[in-house]
Amino acid sequence: AQTIHQWPVAEIKAVGSPLSLGCTIKGKSSPNLYWYWQATGGTLQQLFYSITVGQVESVVQLNLSASRPKDDQFILSTEKLLLSHSGFYLCAWSLGLGGSSAETLYFGSGTRLTVL
Amino acid sequence: QEKVQQSPESLIVPEGAMSSLNCTFSNSASQSIWWYQQHPGKGPEALISIFSNGNKKEGRLTVYLNRASLHVSLHIRDSQPSDSAVYLCAVGNMGYKLTFGTGTSLLVDP
Numbered sequence: 001a002q003t004i005h006q007w008p009v010a011e012i013k014a015v016g017s018p019l020s021l022g023c024t025i026k027g028k029s030s031p032n033l034y035w036y037w038q039a040t041g042g043t044l045q046q047l048f049y050s051i052t053v054g055q056v057e058s059v060v061q062l063n064l065s066a067s068r069p070k071d072d073q074f075i076l077s078t079e080k081l082l083l084s085h086s087g088f089y090l091c092a093w094s095l096g097l098g099g100s101s102a103e104t105l106y107f108g109s110g111t112r113l114t115v116l
Numbered sequence: 117q118e119k120v121q122q123s124p125e126s127l128i129v130p131e132g133a134m135s136s137l138n139c140t141f142s143n144s145a146s147q148s149i150w151w152y153q154q155h156p157g158k159g160p161e162a163l164i165s166i167f168s169n170g171n172k173k174e175g176r177l178t179v180y181l182n183r184a185s186l187h188v189s190l191h192i193r194d195s196q197p198s199d200s201a202v203y204l205c206a207v208g209n210m211g212y213k214l215t216f217g218t219g220t221s222l223l224v225d226p
Contacts, residue, residue: 032212044160044204044216051212059213090159101147101208102167107159 002027006091006108013081013115021076021111023091031093033074034105035066038088050074051096086115118143120207120217128223135192137220139205142186148208149181149188153201154219160204164190195224 006023013019025031035047048066050056056066063082067075074091089111094103119142129135139149148167152160164179166172166188171180176193192199205217 034212043218046213046215049212057212092159101211101214104150104162104165105152105160105214107161110157110159112157 002031002093002106004091004093004106004108006089006111008111009109010112011114013113015083015115016080019076019078019081019085019113021089021091021113023074023108025072025074025093028072028093028095030071030096032096032103033068034092034094035074035076036090036092036107037062038090040087042087044090047076081115083115086113088112118146118207118209118213118215120205120215122203122205122217122220124220125218126221126223128225129195131195131197131224131226133195133224135195135199135222135224137190137192137203137205137222139188139190139217140186141188141205141207141215143207143209144183144186146183146207146209149179150206150208150214151177151179151190152204152206152216154204155201163203192222195222197224197226200224 003026033050038044046059050068064078091108092105121140123138150165151163154160166181178191181188202219204219206214208214
């Protein structure tokens with residue numbers, strides 16, 4: 001069975017500080033990977049997707065970056081946090097047989113980020 | 117850019133009743149429509165998807181898609197308190213982009 005693990009569960013960070021969030025998918029080789037962000041009370045927005053190691057596509061610009069250093073790992077980061085980065089960050093994976101629009105997305109439990 | 121609107125924002129139904137949720141989208145060529153369920157503080161879980169005009173039934177769930185009117189609805193028969201959650205409509209276009217709506221908060225009153 002496939003599992004997705006996101007870390008950390010929650011973070012409280014200062015404006016201007018760096019950030020690194022991660023997720024790992026076990027039990028599935030070559031999945032498509034996605035980062036989503038949900039502001040409190042807001043809509044779930046797709047940030048990045050990756051279909052292979054080392055290749056990441058940006059969907060919206062929020063002064064964040066993403067990397068896929070290994071087949072099963074997806075990292076979201078920034079060197080300087082803004083207040084507007086607060087929210088709920090979700091990693092997801094899909095089977096990788098086609099685009100996300102045609103495949104079920106399996107989400108992690110998320111990371112709650114508070115920027116002060 | 118795809119726009120996805122959901123209504124109502126919130127819905128309260130008695131246990132055993134039918135819950136009906138609506139979603140409109142902006143692109144008639146959208147490839148797929150998904151419904152996800154999200155409990156507080158958790159990631160969404162996929163419930164049902166539909167790719168072509170018409171309806172699809174899975175268990176207590178029925179979804180209706182009308183591309184001409186850019187409308188899709190989700191109906192939950194015999195609603196249970198455990199169905200209480202936020203329901204997200206998501207519209208997929210070619211490739212790797214899935215656009216989510218703002219959600220409908222459903223409360224099933226026991």
